[in-house]
Amino acid sequence: MADYLLSVKADEDLTAIYHFSYERFGEAKADAYLIALEECFQHLSENPALGRSIGMIRKNYFRYEHISHSIFYVWKKADILIIRVLHNSMDAKRHV
Numbered sequence: 001m002a003d004y005l006l007s008v009k010a011d012e013d014l015t016a017i018y019h020f021s022y023e024r025f026g027e028a029k030a031d032a033y034l035i036a037l038e039e040c041f042q043h044l045s046e047n048p049a050l051g052r053s054i055g056m057i058r059k060n061y062f063r064y065e066h067i068s069h070s071i072f073y074v075w076k077k078a079d080i081l082i083i084r085v086l087h088n089s090m091d092a093k094r095h096v
Contacts, residue, residue, distance in 0.1 A: 002045040003079045013085040017069065033067070040066045041082055048075040057093050072096050 006014070014034065021030035044050060044064055051062030051073065061083065064071045070092065072084045084096055 002048075004041045004045040004073075004082055005079060006041075006082050007084070009084055010082040017085065037066060037069070037071075037085065040064070040071065041080075044071065044073065045080045048073075048080050051075075054092065054096075058096055061096065063092070 014037065017037070018030050018034050021033050025033075048062070051064035051071070054061045054063045054072070058072075060074055062073050062075060064073070065088065069085050069087055071082060072086065072092070073080045073082045086092065086095055
């Protein structure tokens with residue numbers, strides 16, 4: 001079974017997403033959104049070709065959109081490394 005790893009920045013992104021969601025939408029929705037992101041990470045690790053290449057921004061990086069966020073990752077042999085999880089309104093070139 002494939003797996004995923006989180007970069008330090010991706011872990012920080014998830015913390016920020018959770019805090020924002022908690023403040024804006026409440027604990028239940030924040031928990032549900034975080035779980036949905038984690039399920040998406042697992043799905044991507046099992047199907048890494050679902051993302052699209054963003055080689056024009058960073059070589060060997062992929063992007064996958066999930067609801068309001070984009071997941072940026074690198075496809076390794078047996079797993080994926082989640083680099084960042086950014087809101088769709090953020091400039092990927094600047095933050096990835």
